[in-house]
Amino acid sequence: MNIDDPAISFTLPCTDGHMHSLSDWDDRPVLVVIFSCNHCPYARAWEGRIIDLQARFKPQGVKFAVINANDPVKYPEDSFEEMQKRAQAQGYNFPYLWDESQEVARAYGATRTPEAFVFDAERRLRYHGAVDDNFEDPNGVQHHYLRDAIAALLADQEPPVAETPPVGCSIKWK
Amino acid sequence: MMKIEFLYFEDCPSHEQALARLQQVMVEEGVDAPIAITKVETEEQVAALAFYGSPTIRIDGRDIDPPGPDMRPMLSCRIYQFPDGRFSPLPSTDMIRQALQNAAASSPTCTSR
Numbered sequence: 001m002n003i004d005d006p007a008i009s010f011t012l013p014c015t016d017g018h019m020h021s022l023s024d025w026d027d028r029p030v031l032v033v034i035f036s037c038n039h040c041p042y043a044r045a046w047e048g049r050i051i052d053l054q055a056r057f058k059p060q061g062v063k064f065a066v067i068n069a070n071d072p073v074k075y076p077e078d079s080f081e082e083m084q085k086r087a088q089a090q091g092y093n094f095p096y097l098w099d100e101s102q103e104v105a106r107a108y109g110a111t112r113t114p115e116a117f118v119f120d121a122e123r124r125l126r127y128h129g130a131v132d133d134n135f136e137d138p139n140g141v142q143h144h145y146l147r148d149a150i151a152a153l154l155a156d157q158e159p160p161v162a163e164t165p166p167v168g169c170s171i172k173w174k
Numbered sequence: 175m176m177k178i179e180f181l182y183f184e185d186c187p188s189h190e191q192a193l194a195r196l197q198q199v200m201v202e203e204g205v206d207a208p209i210a211i212t213k214v215e216t217e218e219q220v221a222a223l224a225f226y227g228s229p230t231i232r233i234d235g236r237d238i239d240p241p242g243p244d245m246r247p248m249l250s251c252r253i254y255q256f257p258d259g260r261f262s263p264l265p266s267t268d269m270i271r272q273a274l275q276n277a278a279a280s281s282p283t284c285t286s287r
Contacts (some may be wrong), residue, residue, distance in 0.1 A: 020256075041188075041253040044261035075250065136262050169251045170185045 130162030227252025
C-alpha cells in the first residue's frame with residue numbers, strides 16, 4: 001500500500017464478540033489500523049504506547065483498530081482465544097480483530113508486527129510504518145512518528161514523516 | 175574459558191543489536207572468549223538446539239534468561255521482560271552482565287600451593 005492510497009475495506013471478528021468493518025468508523029477524522037499480535041516482543045514493547053495513544057486521541061474522535069493476522073497453528077499464542085485473553089488482561093481500548101484468512105494483511109501489504117497505517121478523514125493513507133523510533137525505551141524516543149502523524153492530520157497538516165520502515169516480527173504467514 | 179553461545183533467527187531484527195550488546199558487556203566484564211554464533215533456520219534446528227526464540231544466549235550451557243515452564247521452542251523473536259515490567263526483544267545489559275558474573279563465580283578456579 002502506498003501513501004495516498006485509499007483504505008481497503010474489511011469485516012473481521014473482534015475479541016469483543018462482534019464483527020467490525022472499516023465502514024463502522026466512517027465518521028472518524030483519523031483512523032489508525034495497526035497489524036500486531038500477541039507473541040511478538042516488539043508488539044508487546046509498543047502495546048502500552050498504542051493503548052496510551054488511543055486514549056490520548058479519543059476525545060478528538062481518532063479510532064484505532066488492531067489486527068492480528070498470524071497463523072495460530074504455528075503460533076498458538078496468537079489464536080483468537082489468546083487474543084481475547086490478552087485484550088482483556090491488558091485493557092485494550094480498541095477493537096482487536098482477527099484476520100484468519102490473512103487476506104486483509106496481504107491486501108494492505110503488511111509485513112511486520114506492529115505496523116501502523118494512518119488514514120485521514122477521506123480514508124487516504126497518510127502515514128505508514130513504525131510507532132516511534134525506540135522499541136526498547138519509551139523515555140528514549142526521539143521521533144514519535146505515529147503520534148505526530150495523528151496530531152498533524154487533526155490540525156489539517158501534513159504528517160512530518162509519511163513513511164518509516166516498520167520494525168518488528170514478521171507476520172507469520174500460513 | 176567460558177563457553178558462550180549466541181543463537182538467532184535472521185527474520186527477527188534484534189539479533190545484530192543483541193550481539194553487539196553481548197560483545198560490549200563481555201568487554202566491560204573482561205571476558206575474553208569466543209562467541210559461537212548459530213543461525214537457526216529450520217524447525218528441526220529449533221528442536222535440536224532447544225531454541226526459545228531469537229536471540230537466545232547461553233553461557234556455559236545456561237540460558238541467560240532461563241525459559242519458564244510455559245515457554246516452548248519456537249522459530250520467532252524472543253520476549254525478554256525487564257524488572258520494571260517492560261517487554262523487549264533484546265536482553266538488557268544487566269541481564270547479560272549478571273549471567274556473565276554468575277558463570278565466572280561458578281567456574282572452577284586455580285588454587286595456588
